[in-house]
Amino acid sequence: MIRTETEIFNVLLLVGIALILARVLGYLFSKIKQPAVIGEIIAGLVIGSILFYISDKSLILLNFNLNFSFSAEGLEYKYFNMLAEIGILFLLFISGLQISVSKIKKMGKNSTSVAIGGVFIPLILGIITGLVLNLGITNGIIIGLILTATSVGVTVRTLMDLNVLDTDIGATILGGAVIDDILGIILLTFALGIQGSLINVVWVGAKIGIFFLIFIILLIFKILERILDISEKIHLPKAFLSISLSIILIYSFIANWVELSGIIGAFLSGILIGQCIKSKKIEEDIKTIGYGFFVPIFFVWIGLSIWLNTGTESIPLIETIVLALVIIFIGIIGKIIGCGIGARISGMTTLESIQIGAAMIPRMELALIMMAAIASSGFVSGVFAQQLIISTILLTIVTTIITPFFIKALFKNT
Numbered sequence: 001m002i003r004t005e006t007e008i009f010n011v012l013l014l015v016g017i018a019l020i021l022a023r024v025l026g027y028l029f030s031k032i033k034q035p036a037v038i039g040e041i042i043a044g045l046v047i048g049s050i051l052f053y054i055s056d057k058s059l060i061l062l063n064f065n066l067n068f069s070f071s072a073e074g075l076e077y078k079y080f081n082m083l084a085e086i087g088i089l090f091l092l093f094i095s096g097l098q099i100s101v102s103k104i105k106k107m108g109k110n111s112t113s114v115a116i117g118g119v120f121i122p123l124i125l126g127i128i129t130g131l132v133l134n135l136g137i138t139n140g141i142i143i144g145l146i147l148t149a150t151s152v153g154v155t156v157r158t159l160m161d162l163n164v165l166d167t168d169i170g171a172t173i174l175g176g177a178v179i180d181d182i183l184g185i186i187l188l189t190f191a192l193g194i195q196g197s198l199i200n201v202v203w204v205g206a207k208i209g210i211f212f213l214i215f216i217i218l219l220i221f222k223i224l225e226r227i228l229d230i231s232e233k234i235h236l237p238k239a240f241l242s243i244s245l246s247i248i249l250i251y252s253f254i255a256n257w258v259e260l261s262g263i264i265g266a267f268l269s270g271i272l273i274g275q276c277i278k279s280k281k282i283e284e285d286i287k288t289i290g291y292g293f294f295v296p297i298f299f300v301w302i303g304l305s306i307w308l309n310t311g312t313e314s315i316p317l318i319e320t321i322v323l324a325l326v327i328i329f330i331g332i333i334g335k336i337i338g339c340g341i342g343a344r345i346s347g348m349t350t351l352e353s354i355q356i357g358a359a360m361i362p363r364m365e366l367a368l369i370m371m372a373a374i375a376s377s378g379f380v381s382g383v384f385a386q387q388l389i390i391s392t393i394l395l396t397i398v399t400t401i402i403t404p405f406f407i408k409a410l411f412k413n414t
Helices: 002-031 036-054 076-096 101-134 139-150 153-161 170-195 196-220 222-229 239-257 262-274 277-307 315-343 350-359 365-376 382-410
Strands: 056-062 064-068
Touching: 002 036, 002 076, 002 239, 002 277, 036 101, 036 262, 036 277, 036 350, 056 076, 076 239, 076 262, 076 277, 076 350, 076 365, 101 153, 101 315, 139 170, 139 277, 139 315, 139 365, 139 382, 153 382, 170 196, 170 262, 170 277, 170 315, 170 365, 196 222, 196 262, 222 277, 239 262, 262 277, 277 365, 277 382, 315 382, 350 382, 365 382
Parallel strands: none
Antiparallel strands: 056 064
């Protein structure tokens, strides 16, 4: 009982330190015009390195004997992981909340074509990588899936500085990013649900179809809007917010219950609630809870997880560096070629196609979320899981840093 109580208070200490360090490092990175999330991941690396050193050790400090009971198998890590998982749900919900279905319809074939190219070319390159590096086709698919996601936060900021965000190219980039994220999540969900047999493949496909049919019915008939209208009649503080939170959690549970990924439930519930007129009432509250607590913990966990569950096997340094460099390389050229081909097919010029492809290079939140979902599902494990985490983190850092330079160079004379 004492050990359990100690572990619970270790969680509180871990969360407190994580939030402070995440905010400090996030602020420092934002000051040098880099995404704050990089600082939050580095916070996890720092915390992990410290805990890795002091776990289950005793240190003498100022004549006091300090016993550190942290361990990789302890409840503190399990609870911290649970908070991080909730952070994933909040992050996906907020992403869905900001998507306008009407805008997606208006963006038309250009964005769709760009998104399809930006998903399937990186996926194919990932599979080829798995085969060439003798990782197997399954691990190749995993690499490809992680490379499908696009994060246009850095792109949007750069395009705004160049005053080209409101152009046809800007609209195509935004639409393509939304659609390829949706396609990537669907493919990930499908992959995680497959157990190998044809019957399971058909069953997973059927469940995905039923799940999306329910989503379409809820969207068309605005059922959630009616539920939220009822919640306004409950005269209690933040009742509207409470009902919205319950919808996120229940929809995520249903998605997981039918053996789909819980993150897709959070993402779709965000889209559903985002189409409601009253959604603006809870948007800031959701962001406050998410960005103020759960989301930073998720990104700290990404950095921290590199130090956990390594077992007795050491990670081969050269192989890890090679894998990371290959993933970064195909991650860059995959988007330029895939999105560029899609843009060219839709009727855009060669220069415009290259501009769009370069703007779609950044990976950030969704790539990390997909990697975390894959690792937590047990789809990959051991040394390769650790190598994949390291490679994905490096992918997000490199692509977010180099993209503004690419965009500024390509849009210089336009």
